[in-house]
Each structure stands twice: as structure tokens, then as C-alpha cells.
Amino acid sequence: MPLRLHHIVIDAHDLPGLARFWAQVLGWKILSERDREVVIGPDVTAPVGICFMPVADVKAVKNRLHLDLTCTAEDRVDEIERVLALGARHVDVGQSGEESWVVLAxxxxxxxxVIRPKRTLIL
Incomplete structure (x- = not known):
């Protein structure tokens, strides 16, 4: 049997705070909360979740891995505004302004x- 993705792990200074942020962004729940680990997911039976682990050092460079989120085209602007209101901010990582995505942190x-939704092909 091949390996399966279980958790995406994000290092954090404020585990509960960052977990709450991402749970609100994704509409997920906090599934477990311990001193050195907080896990969120859509529900306890979901095959993949996000795990927040403590880290002492300060983030210094652009992520080597990041999440791409999407929603309907009609909701995109409102969703970006909602996520900004939750505590995200715009980030410049060298975009030209013509991209089909918005970079946030x-x-x-x-x-x-936050990327444009995929187009559905009608055959």
C-alpha cells in the first residue's frame, strides 16, 4: 500500500491562535489540542488535517511549501476580504499583478x- 498524506504540519509560536485562524479560514474544527500539538480538520474521520507544532525560531524567508485555496469565482473577492479580516495580510513575493492568484500570509x-477556480470543461 502506498503512503498516504495524514497531516500538513505548520510550525507556530501561538499554536491555538494559528489553529483557530486556519479553522476559521477553512470552515474546519479543532479536533485535538495538546501542549505541543493542535490538529484541525473538517471532521474526525477526514483523511487529512493540519497539525500545528511549536517552534522557537522566527520565520525568516518565503515558505518552501504553501497552500493554494480556491472558492467560486463569485465569492473570491469576499473570501479574500473575510480572510484579511481574520488576520491575514497581503504579501509581495515578486508578483507582477497579472497573476491568477492573490498571495496572503x-x-x-x-x-x-487564493487562486481562481478551475474551469469546468463541458464535453
């Missing part, structure tokens, strides 16, 4: 993108 500076 969570409250601890982890970049993520």
Missing part, C-alpha cells in the same frame, strides 16, 4: 494563495 507570516 497568515498571522505568523506563512504565505498562501
Amino acid at each position: 497568515d498571522p505568523e507570516g506563512n504565505e498562501f494563495c
Whole structure:
């Protein structure tokens, strides 16, 4: 049996705070909360979640891995505004302004993108 993705792990200074931010962004729940680990996901039976682990050092460079989020085209502007109101901020990582995505960062500076939804092909 091949390996399966279990958690995406995000290093954090404020585990509960960052977990709450991402749970609100994604409409997920906090599934477990311990001193050195907070896990969020859509529900306890979901195959993949996000795990927040403590880190002492400060984030210094652009992420080597980031999340791409999407929604309907009609909701995109409102969703970006909602996420900004939750504590995200715009980030410049060298975009030209012509991209099909918007780069944001969570409250601890982890970049993520809100991308245009995929087009559905009608055959």
C-alpha cells in the first residue's frame, strides 16, 4: 500500500491562535489540542488535517511549501476580504499583478494563495 498524506504540519509560536485562524479560514474544527500539538480538520474521520507544532525560531524567508485555496469565482473577492479580516495580510513575493492568484500570509507570516477556480470543461 502506498503512503498516504495524514497531516500538513505548520510550525507556530501561538499554536491555538494559528489553529483557530486556519479553522476559521477553512470552515474546519479543532479536533485535538495538546501542549505541543493542535490538529484541525473538517471532521474526525477526514483523511487529512493540519497539525500545528511549536517552534522557537522566527520565520525568516518565503515558505518552501504553501497552500493554494480556491472558492467560486463569485465569492473570491469576499473570501479574500473575510480572510484579511481574520488576520491575514497581503504579501509581495515578486508578483507582477497579472497573476491568477492573490498571495496572503497568515498571522505568523506563512504565505498562501487564493487562486481562481478551475474551469469546468463541458464535453
